[in-house]
Amino acid sequence: MPPTSTERPLVEIRGVNKYFGEHHVLKDIDLDVARGEVVIVIGPSGSGKSTLCRSINRLETINSGEIHIDGKLLPEEGRALAHLRSEVGMVFQSFNLFAHKTVLQNVTLAPIRVLKQSKAEANKRAMELLTRVGVEDHANKLPAQLSGGQQQRVAIARSLAMDPKVILLDEPTSALDPEMINEVLDVMVGLARSGMTMLVVTHEMGFAKKAADRVVFMSDGAIVEQSTPDEFFSNPKTERAKEFLSKIL
Ligand code: ADP
Numbered sequence: 001m002p003p004t005s006t007e008r009p010l011v012e013i014r015g016v017n018k019y020f021g022e023h024h025v026l027k028d029i030d031l032d033v034a035r036g037e038v039v040i041v042i043g044p045s046g047s048g049k050s051t052l053c054r055s056i057n058r059l060e061t062i063n064s065g066e067i068h069i070d071g072k073l074l075p076e077e078g079r080a081l082a083h084l085r086s087e088v089g090m091v092f093q094s095f096n097l098f099a100h101k102t103v104l105q106n107v108t109l110a111p112i113r114v115l116k117q118s119k120a121e122a123n124k125r126a127m128e129l130l131t132r133v134g135v136e137d138h139a140n141k142l143p144a145q146l147s148g149g150q151q152q153r154v155a156i157a158r159s160l161a162m163d164p165k166v167i168l169l170d171e172p173t174s175a176l177d178p179e180m181i182n183e184v185l186d187v188m189v190g191l192a193r194s195g196m197t198m199l200v201v202t203h204e205m206g207f208a209k210k211a212a213d214r215v216v217f218m219s220d221g222a223i224v225e226q227s228t229p230d231e232f233f234s235n236p237k238t239e240r241a242k243e244f245l246s247k248i249l
């Protein structure tokens with residue numbers, strides 16, 4: 001169902017500024033993500049894309065501005081923050097799986113600890129999700145026994161196991177060998193088509209064209225331009241976007 005204009009956006013970022021010391025890395029960021037919307041963030045290295053993602057589930061604190069998730073102000077700390085984090089899934093470039101736990105344990109850990117699911121319940125759901133991302137045959141292996149593409153698919157399943165309201169994926173395919181990129185992108189396209197709300201930092205244009213509703217171009221800590229993927233890739237408006245695209249295309 002397309003988001004209706006009267007509905008409050010699932011993610012609302014208003015006037016957000018972030019400094020690392022003197023370095024102003026997020027400059028008055030305003031960004032909404034509607035329920036079910038897939039937003040791609042692209043831009044040069046160092047433009048603040050990861051910091052923005054990390055601010056949305058408070059892995060970084062912001063210096064000013066407000067972030068609301070599903071109408072709730074991002075909590076400062078404590079149980080409210082833990083709860084918020086369970087609603088905002090995060091997938092990183094480096095898969096960040098627990099090395100000494102099996103694939104299945106990686107997926108069930110948080111549902112058991114945080115959502116208080118029974119082990120049987122968590123295992124059942126985890127196997128469904130591992131099947132959905134195509135790694136069910138590897139459930140009892142350790143992450144190191146899997147390829148990078150498989151590990152990243154496990155990381156996506158782990159994030160889905162918390163039933164998040166939105167998933168943030170920060171360059172999920174950048175650390176992968178080229179032949180493994182598509183298997184991860186296919187899972188992401190499936191997720192997008194299932195109606196998941198997603199904010200994805202990626203330069204994968206194929207994904208952007210297949211699955212994105214909107215492209216947000218960041219440069220030097222600011223949102224410089226946003227439009228549909230077709231419009232952005234065929235007809236960028238700003239010089240900075242044109243220059244960036246000339247380098248990646
Ligand atoms: P991107 O993901 O677009 O490459 P980042 O959000 O990682 O950009 O970084 C934005 C800027 O903030 C960069 O100049 C980076 O060097 C700086 N930065 C990121 N993390 C830190 C940190 N923990 N401490 C100091 N500076 C940081």
Ligand code: MG
Pocket residue numbers: 049050051170171
């Ligand atoms: Mg980054």
